[in-house]
Amino acid sequence: MATKIVMEALSPTMEEGTVVKWHKSEGDTVKSGETLAEVETDKAIMELIARGDGVLRRIFTGEGIAVDVGSLIGVIGSADEDVSNIGPTPVGDSPATPSPTETPSAPSQTTGSDTAIDHPTVQPSDGRVKASPLARRLATERGLDLANVSGSGPGGRIVKRDVISAPVGVTGAMAAEYEDVPLSQIRKTIARRLVQSIGPIPHFFLTTEIDMVNVTEARASLNAMGDGQKISFNDIILKVVAETLIRHPDCNAWWQDDHIRYFRDAHISVAVAIDDGLITPVVRSANHKTLRQIGQEVRELASRAKDKRLRPDEYTGGTFSVSNLGMFGIDQFTGVINPPEAGLLAVGAIEDKAVALDGQLVIRPRMRVTMSCDHRVIDGAAGARFLQTAQHMLENPLAIVW
Amino acid sequence: MSKTFDVLILGGGPAGYVCAIRCAQLGLETAVIEREKLGGVCVNVGCIPSKALLHSAKLAHVIQHDAKRFGINVGNVNLDFGAAIKHSRQVSDQNSKGVGFLMKKHKVTVITGTGSLQTNKKIQVGSDVYTAKQAVVIATGTRVKGIAPLGLDINKTTVISSDEALFLDQAPESLAIIGAGAVGVEFADIFNAFGTEVTLIEALPRILPNDDEDASRTINRVYKKRGITIMAGARVTKAAVSAKSVTLEIEYNGKQQVVKADKVLMAAGRAVNTEGLGLDSVGIQLADSGFIKVDNNLQTTAPGYYCIGDVAGPPMLAHKGSREGVFVAELIAGRQPHPIKYDNIPSVTYCHPEVAGIGLTEEQCKQQKKDYVVGKFPMTANGRARATNETEGFVKIIRDKKYGEILGAHIVASQASEMIHELAVARENEYTVEEVELAVHAHPTMSEAVAEAALDSLGRVMHT
Numbered sequence: 001m002a003t004k005i006v007m008e009a010l011s012p013t014m015e016e017g018t019v020v021k022w023h024k025s026e027g028d029t030v031k032s033g034e035t036l037a038e039v040e041t042d043k044a045i046m047e048l049i050a051r052g053d054g055v056l057r058r059i060f061t062g063e064g065i066a067v068d069v070g071s072l073i074g075v076i077g078s079a080d081e082d083v084s085n086i087g088p089t090p091v092g093d094s095p096a097t098p099s100p101t102e103t104p105s106a107p108s109q110t111t112g113s114d115t116a117i118d119h120p121t122v123q124p125s126d127g128r129v130k131a132s133p134l135a136r137r138l139a140t141e142r143g144l145d146l147a148n149v150s151g152s153g154p155g156g157r158i159v160k161r162d163v164i165s166a167p168v169g170v171t172g173a174m175a176a177e178y179e180d181v182p183l184s185q186i187r188k189t190i191a192r193r194l195v196q197s198i199g200p201i202p203h204f205f206l207t208t209e210i211d212m213v214n215v216t217e218a219r220a221s222l223n224a225m226g227d228g229q230k231i232s233f234n235d236i237i238l239k240v241v242a243e244t245l246i247r248h249p250d251c252n253a254w255w256q257d258d259h260i261r262y263f264r265d266a267h268i269s270v271a272v273a274i275d276d277g278l279i280t281p282v283v284r285s286a287n288h289k290t291l292r293q294i295g296q297e298v299r300e301l302a303s304r305a306k307d308k309r310l311r312p313d314e315y316t317g318g319t320f321s322v323s324n325l326g327m328f329g330i331d332q333f334t335g336v337i338n339p340p341e342a343g344l345l346a347v348g349a350i351e352d353k354a355v356a357l358d359g360q361l362v363i364r365p366r367m368r369v370t371m372s373c374d375h376r377v378i379d380g381a382a383g384a385r386f387l388q389t390a391q392h393m394l395e396n397p398l399a400i401v402w
Numbered sequence: 403m404s405k406t407f408d409v410l411i412l413g414g415g416p417a418g419y420v421c422a423i424r425c426a427q428l429g430l431e432t433a434v435i436e437r438e439k440l441g442g443v444c445v446n447v448g449c450i451p452s453k454a455l456l457h458s459a460k461l462a463h464v465i466q467h468d469a470k471r472f473g474i475n476v477g478n479v480n481l482d483f484g485a486a487i488k489h490s491r492q493v494s495d496q497n498s499k500g501v502g503f504l505m506k507k508h509k510v511t512v513i514t515g516t517g518s519l520q521t522n523k524k525i526q527v528g529s530d531v532y533t534a535k536q537a538v539v540i541a542t543g544t545r546v547k548g549i550a551p552l553g554l555d556i557n558k559t560t561v562i563s564s565d566e567a568l569f570l571d572q573a574p575e576s577l578a579i580i581g582a583g584a585v586g587v588e589f590a591d592i593f594n595a596f597g598t599e600v601t602l603i604e605a606l607p608r609i610l611p612n613d614d615e616d617a618s619r620t621i622n623r624v625y626k627k628r629g630i631t632i633m634a635g636a637r638v639t640k641a642a643v644s645a646k647s648v649t650l651e652i653e654y655n656g657k658q659q660v661v662k663a664d665k666v667l668m669a670a671g672r673a674v675n676t677e678g679l680g681l682d683s684v685g686i687q688l689a690d691s692g693f694i695k696v697d698n699n700l701q702t703t704a705p706g707y708y709c710i711g712d713v714a715g716p717p718m719l720a721h722k723g724s725r726e727g728v729f730v731a732e733l734i735a736g737r738q739p740h741p742i743k744y745d746n747i748p749s750v751t752y753c754h755p756e757v758a759g760i761g762l763t764e765e766q767c768k769q770q771k772k773d774y775v776v777g778k779f780p781m782t783a784n785g786r787a788r789a790t791n792e793t794e795g796f797v798k799i800i801r802d803k804k805y806g807e808i809l810g811a812h813i814v815a816s817q818a819s820e821m822i823h824e825l826a827v828a829r830e831n832e833y834t835v836e837e838v839e840l841a842v843h844a845h846p847t848m849s850e851a852v853a854e855a856a857l858d859s860l861g862r863v864m865h866t
Binding site: 132133134135137138141153154159160 | 805832833837
């Protein structure tokens with residue numbers, strides 16, 4: 001029985017996808033689970049997986065062609081099966097692009113009952129995820145793709161317990177790692193008035209300058225151990241931010257319209273510039289990771305981000321962002337919050353500056369950081385306390401392990 | 403007759419006989435051992451005959467109080483409790499025979515006698531010993547019990563249980579019922595309709611203590627209106643039993659009170675039928691509660707010996723036992739049955755109006771700190787209920803605030819027992835209140851109240 005290949009939603013926000021490369025040609029044998037093609041989504045290049053066994057009989061969408069999610073792009077069938085009544089036209093000189101409104105299942109005519117092995121109106125057996133309405137809601141809430149969940153209900157239907165116990169990487173595990181706190185009346189009023197004042201996310205900014213002498217020394221001695229990957233200032237800043245968030249959970253939160261979600265772990269979104277934009281891969285539970293782990297992870301994520309090879313769960317679920325433009329020599333800047341996160345730290349360059357210290361004019365390496373706060377979640381004093389701790393930690397790096 | 407089977411089932415009630423049918427369907431050679439009548443308490447002295455009597459009670463009430471309104475003048479009404487009992491017995495006998503017929507149809511062997519368990523999956527019945535190649539299933543059920551320390555042993559004349567109440571040839575002048583769970587409340591309904599002066603005594607603070615408080619309150623009000631005396635939160639401290647009557651001393655509302663009645667009906671708790679089964683000899687342990695200890699697969703502490711129905715623990719409901727019978731049969735046949743959702747078993751009291759519930763009560767939601775929303779729709783606002791003058795009651799749906807999961811549903815209505823299943827199906831399939839509401843409900847039906855309650859929980863009720 002033939003299986004239709006459709007453009008799947010490979011990221012939560014994907015509306016159309018471009019076939020970058022077909023890994024199989026017409027006539028190739030394919031197995032369920034094998035990679036059929038690479039598809040560029042709005043966020044990354046993802047693999048499109050075969051949902052049935054057989055022979056790749058037809059390709060309707062050529063490389064470089066963008067089609068809407070749900071469009072028919074190919075057919076898998078047995079070698080001798082008549083698939084002529086599935087899909088628009090055979091691939092010819094110019095690749096056919098099904099129009100979004102075209103219903104791929106409508107046969108133009110039937111050629112005789114004996115040839116209609118697979119009635120074209122039959123949905124591919126696995127094109128639809130069987131899940132209870134409650135399971136769907138829970139999955140949506142948790143940002144869980146039901147395609148990755150195995151069902152334990154009748155006929156493999158996904159039910160509540162499957163979603164709750166789904167071991168879907170960090171997203172699922174993270175779900176239990178927060179506390180939802182309903183909004184108090186004062187928070188509701190603050191939120192309403194500030195949104196009226198300056199747009200949907202009422203930012204405010206706090207800037208401080210940090211003395212980097214001790215961090216510079218600490219980093220130099222760590223790197224002098226000469227043991228593999230060097231630690232960057234950015235790695236240290238990420239760790240410090242993670243530890244600071246654990247000490248100030250009021251800044252480690254998501255604005256959720258009718259409540260605030262406070263997280264137990266710090267999942268740090270790291271802004272990475274890529275060719276045509278910006279993406280924020282997430283270092284999960286950075287508070288539990290060593291500097292070296294953070295360093296390795298950031299480099300690995302950044303390199304894959306540049307190749308657009310991040311999985312959706314690798315760039316979602318952050319609880320606080322760090323954006324560093326120090327390498328561009330930027331002294332100080334303000335970053336835009338990455339919702340639903342409530343805070344972001346914009347990190348400037350470390351520069352030698354003349355400062356007055358104990359009545360003496362001295363030259364010290366200094367770094368300016370600016371925290372952007374969503375005022376609905378973080379009040380001025382809370383943000384200030386956060387920055388104070390971060391500053392203290394950077395000026396006394398041993399405090400990280402205090 | 404062969405004495406070796408694949409499965410031996412001890413007890414032919416709704417758990418045992420259903421288990422036998424499912425075993426037979428799955429190709430297992432099966433025998434049921436029953437010491438009395440097939441169908442057990444349910445068919446013979448429980449669910450079925452009491453429903454026949456409750457129907458008599460309902461008709462008695464309608465004819466006396468409502469017939470005129472509906473344009474039917476009946477003149478003097480004579481109630482004949484004996485005739486009602488006779489009808490109920492016929493129904494029971496037919497049903498029990500029906501079970502016998504089903505056993506024959508499915509080629510299940512029925513062995514009449516009292517079985518006692520032996521090791522190696524054998525059961526002795528009289529001088530015969532039967533062997534199970536695969537499994538023994540214990541489904542011996544529970545029975546009524548009295549309160550011995552108070553002198554309220556069941557003497558079958560003045561201190562009776564449902565077993566005797568279902569065979570009386572006339573309704574007593576006065577009756578005290580101890581225990582206001584489903585059984586007590588149903589018998590109060592029956593005897594009140596047949597002219598008995600009924601006192602309903604419950605130790606817990608309210609009647610139908612396991613149901614939602616709103617349901618208790620409604621039945622409490624309806625019963626009081628009908629002249630039933632209700633003493634909830636009452637403690638029987640002393641009982642004097644004579645040949646003609648019983649005098650109870652009761653601590654109620656902080657005062658010592660005396661209730662005198664022709665008979666006392668014991669409807670508080672049931673005793674587990676585990677004596678004389680030889681459980682010890684095969685290594686089957688009891689739980690602290692007195693029920694047989696079972697694991698998640700309903701297997702006892704002796705491998706190969708399973709236990710289902712009342713004797714395996716609460717809820718003591720026929721439909722729960724039947725489902726366990728199917729589950730165990732499939733397990734024995736090597737299938738992988740879906741786990742039983744014990745939190746999705748409907749409970750029904752067939753008084754008038756009926757009370758049906760599934761899932762959590764509002765009190766339980768509070769205790770478990772659920773974030774919930776209640777949707778409620780009164781039967782007074784339901785057209786069909788008004789047409790039949792059955793406007794007492796409501797449909798109440800408790801939903802999870804965030805996801806709309808149906809945490810519990812409670813119905814008081816003349817057809818509550820039939821209306822609850824929509825919500826049982828919804829819960830089984832994890833529909834939320836929105837799916838319940840989206841399903842088009844026929845008009846006019848009592849079930850429209852279910853859809854309206856779902857809407858109410860969403861803040862969109864239409865007809866109130």
